[in-house]
Amino acid sequence: MKNDFDAYSDFYDKWNETFTSDIPLWLEYAKKCGSPVLELCCGTGRILIPLAKEGIEISGLDVSKKMLDKAKEKMKKEATDVRKRVTLHQADMRNFNLKKKFHLIFIPYNSFQVLLSIEEQNGCLNSAYKHLTAQGKLMISIFHPDLSRAEGVLRSEGDILKDYPQSGDMTQIYSNQFYDKAKQIIKVRFFVDTNKSDGKFFRKTIDLKMRYFFPAEFDRILYSNGFETEELFGDYDKSPLKNTSPFMIFVAKKRS
Ligand SMILES: C[S@@+](CC[C@H](N)C(=O)[O-])C[C@H]1O[C@@H](n2cnc3c(N)ncnc32)[C@H](O)[C@@H]1O
Known part of the structure; x- marks a missing residue:
């Protein structure tokens, strides 16, 4: 990745x-x-x-x-x-x-x-x-680093983004994380969830690896x-x- x-x-x-x-x-x-x-x-x-x-x-x-x-x-x-x-x-x-x-x-x-x-x-x-x-x-x-932070828990990444990506849409970003303690790497997955104004729902995921x-x-x-x-x-x-x-x-x- x-x-x-x-x-x-x-x-x-x-x-x-x-x-x-x-x-x-x-x-x-x-x-x-x-x-x-x-x-x-x-x-x-x-x-x-x-x-x-x-x-x-x-x-x-x-x-x-x-x-x-x-x-x-x-x-x-x-x-x-x-x-x-x-x-x-x-x-x-x-x-x-x-x-x-x-x-x-x-x-x-x-x-x-x-x-x-x-x-x-x-x-x-x-x-x-x-x-x-x-x-x-x-x-x-x-x-x-705070290694006591629970792994795999879905956390909100702040307020709902109103009118994103388009007017009337509401997007909420969540993340979860896992540790690779041998490599000192945190694997984060962001879930970018959009409720479109017409009621449809879309999810985009973005992965990020960070060395702690x-x-x-x-x-x-x-x-x-x-x-x-x-x-x-x-x-x-x-x-x-x-x-x-x-x-x-x-x-x-x-x-x-
Ligand atoms: C969390 S953002 C920070 C942006 C800005 N400094 C701020 O505080 O809002 C991280 C940025 O690092 C850039 N980045 C990641 N790897 C990089 C690399 N190898 N060389 C230069 N920029 C890089 C990304 O493109 C991204 O824009």
């Missing part, structure tokens, strides 16, 4: 419309580090566009043409000065060359976790290293790729990582 990121492009923004709580943290570090900054896995520009609106010169890289097309569509509605601050690249984070250096490179919203093998993870960190200025920061936000990491392990991965962790947060409010924290947000610099 190969991850298919184009599959989310149509409903990604509607689905994540209310998720904005991470943006202030990315903005804070973008301002602190200074422009230009690079977002790896920028998707539809959920974070990238608000940062550009705040005056940040930002490049976004993503492998999915369809996700980037959505970002471009949204950019059209922005003022010229905002558009000028944004550069989009269709490329693979496992190996990229933008011929430019950045003061901040960040990988938000668990996106690094789609890199399942050590080779893929090293490839991405190696490319990031080459694109980071000497004093620059690398930030990666991944989830803090433990805190010391990730610290070590960063270290072995030339970085050292400076700060580690457990949530977007910068609270320290604790047992119950939902995320692990690493702030790293180049190792001297």
Whole structure:
């Protein structure tokens, strides 16, 4: 099973419309580090566009043409000065060359976790290293594994999407997950259920595999790729990582 990121492009923004709580943290570090900054896995520009609106010169890289097309569509509605601050690249984070250096490179919203093998993870960190200025920061936000979360349980993934895909339609997204503990991989299946306005029902399923990491392990991965962790947060409010924290947000610099 190969991850298919184009599959989310149509409903990604509607689905994540209310998720904005991470943006202030990315903005804070973008301002602190200074422009230009690079977002790896920028998707539809959920974070990238608000940062550009705040005056940040930002490049976004993503492998999915369809996700980037959505970002471009949204950019059209922005003022010229905002558009000028944004550069989009269709490329693979496992190996990229933008011929430019950045003061901040960040990988938000668990996106690094789609890199399942050590080779893929090293490839991405190696490319990031080459694109980071000497004093620059690398930030990666991944989830803090909670292996007590029941497997196979169907969970709602947020509010009903009204008028999606068409006017009068109602779409609800659910997911379930299973662990491959030997490989440290979570297998997630999303069920995108649509009740059409004419009473017909459609289900689309999307599979996603994500590698989960433990805190010391990730610290070590960063270290072995030339970085050292400076700060580690457990949530977007910068609270320290604790047992119950939902995320692990690493702030790293180049190792001297
Ligand atoms: C969860 S979305 C995050 C989008 C955006 N950063 C946000 O927070 O809304 C993950 C994104 O990672 C992208 N992606 C997955 N694998 C990638 C790869 N190897 N190289 C570049 N982008 C990748 C997908 O296309 C998708 O747009």
